[in-house]
Amino acid sequence: xxAAINQFNLKATLExxxxxxxxxxxSWHYIVAGDAIVKIRQDKNKIIYSSSKEFDxxxxxxxxxxxxxxxxxxxxxxxxxxxxxxxxRGLRIIKQQPWECTASFICSSFSNIRRIKANLNSVAEQxxxxxxYDGYSSHAFPTAAAIADNPARxxxxxxxxxxxxxxxxxxxxxxxxxFNALPRSYGEAKKQIMQLDGVGEKVAxxxxxxxxxxxxxxxxDVWIQRAVAxxxxxxxxxxxKAAAEFGRRTFGKNAGYAQQFLYHFERNx
DNA sequence: GTCCAGGTTAGCC
DNA sequence: GGCTAACATGGA
Numbered sequence: 001x002x003a004a005i006n007q008f009n010l011k012a013t014l015e016x017x018x019x020x021x022x023x024x025x026x027s028w029h030y031i032v033a034g035d036a037i038v039k040i041r042q043d044k045n046k047i048i049y050s051s052s053k054e055f056d057x058x059x060x061x062x063x064x065x066x067x068x069x070x071x072x073x074x075x076x077x078x079x080x081x082x083x084x085x086x087x088x089r090g091l092r093i094i095k096q097q098p099w100e101c102t103a104s105f106i107c108s109s110f111s112n113i114r115r116i117k118a119n120l121n122s123v124a125e126q127x128x129x130x131x132x133y134d135g136y137s138s139h140a141f142p143t144a145a146a147i148a149d150n151p152a153r154x155x156x157x158x159x160x161x162x163x164x165x166x167x168x169x170x171x172x173x174x175x176x177x178x179f180n181a182l183p184r185s186y187g188e189a190k191k192q193i194m195q196l197d198g199v200g201e202k203v204a205x206x207x208x209x210x211x212x213x214x215x216x217x218x219x220x221d222v223w224i225q226r227a228v229a230x231x232x233x234x235x236x237x238x239x240x241k242a243a244a245e246f247g248r249r250t251f252g253k254n255a256g257y258a259q260q261f262l263y264h265f266e267r268n269x
Numbered sequence: 270g271t272c273c274a275g276g277t278t279a280g281c282c
Numbered sequence: 283g284g285c286t287a288a289c290a291t292g293g294a
Contacts, residue, residue, distance in 0.1 A: 111291085111292095115291080115292065159291085160292090161288090161289045162290080162291095239284095
């Protein structure tokens with residue numbers, strides 16, 4: 001499939017730490033999402049893609065968002081963000097499946113991207129069905145029930161203390177917790193998600209932002225905490241809570257985008 | 270050996 | 283409510 005596209009930066013989108021199970025081989029990117037493999041590359045204002053099964057690639061990359069230009073204009077007004085927006089315009093917020101996103105960010109806590117990738121691939125190998133497309137082979141991300149049925153297999157995934165969080169959350173998700181039945185309000189939805197083991201303020205914000213369609217979360221990790229302190233408070237350190245409140249107050253409904261640009265910019269400077 | 274990594278939690282005040 | 287130490291593991 002070919003499609004003409006404006007304001008899309010595939011590289012920045014994939015490299016900005018929202019999604020972990022992807023790999024670049026030559027000029028192609030292979031992304032494993034759920035039980036599908038998506039093959040995609042970007043050539044200026046065009047994307048070329050296909051997938052192992054039916055998959056809405058434009059929806060996944062938020063390319064149907066009619067407000068993107070306006071959002072960029074809005075957050076770009078902020079002096080500290082102007083450079084990030086100029087440099088990475090086209091960075092999109094990916095829309096993942098809630099369970100997979102939740103599991104991913106439970107694994108992300110106090111870790112690093114390289115290791116998170118290895119952890120998630122191990123989990124997929126332990127439980128997930130083998131899938132193959134265009135010579136690229138991987139494993140589907142397992143259902144919560146698959147993990148809940150046999151949590152012992154997490155032992156070999158190198159998750160450390162996160163193992164018990166993932167096992168417990170898999171159990172809850174496979175036995176009643178329903179992402180589709182969450183309240184519409186950010187605060188209420190967040191409160192419910194935080195009932196899950198291993199899901200605190202930051203991971204909850206990531207889940208709401210990267211999988212549930214909320215755009216106002218401002219997830220604060222060590223990078224964002226430092227960046228906000230340095231750029232906006234002329235201080236070397238402020239609390240995570242203060243950084244989150246600042247982000248949401250300053251950027252409102254677009255805080256999620258602002259955070260993602262800030263994060264990617266900080267990590268690459 | 271020491272330090273750090275897209276934090277969360279339990280235990281304390 | 284806010285503050286702290288503990289939590290497993292791997293790489294620099």
